[in-house]
Amino acid sequence: MADRIIRAVTCDGAIKILAMTARETVEEARRIHDLTPLTSAALGRTLIATALLGNDLKGEDHTITVRVDADGPIGSVVAVSDSRGYVRGYCKNPHADLPVRESDRKIDVSGGIGKNGTLSIIRDLGMKEPYIGQVQLVSGEIAEDITAYLATSEQIPSVCALGVLVDRDWSIKAAGGYIIQLLPGVFDDEIDRLEECMRKARAVTECLDEGMSLEQMLRTTLEGFEIEVLDESEGGYKCTCSRERTRGVLMSIGEEEIMKIAEEDGKAEVACSFCDNKYTFDKAELYELVEEIKEKKK
Numbered sequence: 699m700a701d702r703i704i705r706a707v708t709c710d711g712a713i714k715i716l717a718m719t720a721r722e723t724v725e726e727a728r729r730i731h732d733l734t735p736l737t738s739a740a741l742g743r744t745l746i747a748t749a750l751l752g753n754d755l756k757g758e759d760h761t762i763t764v765r766v767d768a769d770g771p772i773g774s775v776v777a778v779s780d781s782r783g784y785v786r787g788y789c790k791n792p793h794a795d796l797p798v799r800e801s802d803r804k805i806d807v808s809g810g811i812g813k814n815g816t817l818s819i820i821r822d823l824g825m826k827e828p829y830i831g832q833v834q835l836v837s838g839e840i841a842e843d844i845t846a847y848l849a850t851s852e853q854i855p856s857v858c859a860l861g862v863l864v865d866r867d868w869s870i871k872a873a874g875g876y877i878i879q880l881l882p883g884v885f886d887d888e889i890d891r892l893e894e895c896m897r898k899a900r901a902v903t904e905c906l907d908e909g910m911s912l913e914q915m916l917r918t919t920l921e922g923f924e925i926e927v928l929d930e931s932e933g934g935y936k937c938t939c940s941r942e943r944t945r946g947v948l949m950s951i952g953e954e955e956i957m958k959i960a961e962e963d964g965k966a967e968v969a970c971s972f973c974d975n976k977y978t979f980d981k982a983e984l985y986e987l988v989e990e991i992k993e994k995k996k
């Protein structure tokens with residue numbers, strides 16, 4: 699099943715909004731990686747932000763990668779989206795878990811991610827080199843870090859809200875998020891009104907868990923603003939791996955290493971980090987790879 703992404707603007711065109719429901723996406727990530735509530739929340743929020751930014755890419759073959767590298771027990775978190783909002787991701791330690799935070803009884807995402815580290819965004823826009831930006835983490839709660847990234851690295855004043863609600867049986871009960879961006883020409887009084895809205899805003903998961911649609915959530919959150927939905931599309935969890943691509947990855951480790959595997963193990967099994975699909979290459983195929991590498995060197 700697919701999730702839903704909408705793009706909207708305020709009627710004066712000064713504020714742009716991207717919003718997504720992501721229960722299916724995060725549930726699929728949980729199923730693949732056997733995530734705990736903590737890692738469902740951390741990877742889930744990263745997947746949602748990445749899908750939203752991906753949906754905003756212009757070119758069909760453009761991709762965006764969000765990486766968080768910090769010192770918490772979850773380790774690195776990676777998510778990649780295509781230009782529609784189909785996303786995939788993983789975290790280094792999917793079984794990491796922490797007790798709920800004492801102060802607000804919420805899942806301790808910043809404790810799991812860590813506070814010392816970086817958030818990087820890599821945009822592959824089909825050029826020779828991808829565009830890479832990086833900021834120091836602000837809180838490790840992901841949404842604030844995305845906001846900081848957009849403000850400092852891309853000079854776009856934004857508000858980002860992301861949420862994953864985990865049920866008692868660890869399944870995903872609700873998930874979603876939005877990114878609100880101020881476009882050039884926005885008036886100061888609109889910024890003030892937006893800030894007021896954000897102070898009063900209810901949590902994304904609270905709205906979605908109540909059965910609100912994305913439109914209802916945005917109209918409730920941005921009370922007083924006239925919102926026009928420009929388009930809607932599907933998003934979800936989708937891996938793009940294939941035997942051919944995995945073959946390429948295997949080739950990149952070099953002929954000596956492949957020879958060693960062929961002789962010692964008789965085969966190579968390569969698991970995709972994003973979907974856990976396993977690709978096996980037998981001895982004959984490994985020798986074929988070695989020959990190909992030799993051929994290329996000539």
Ligand SMILES: [Zn+2]
Pocket residue numbers: 937938939940970971972973974975
């Ligand atoms: Zn895969």
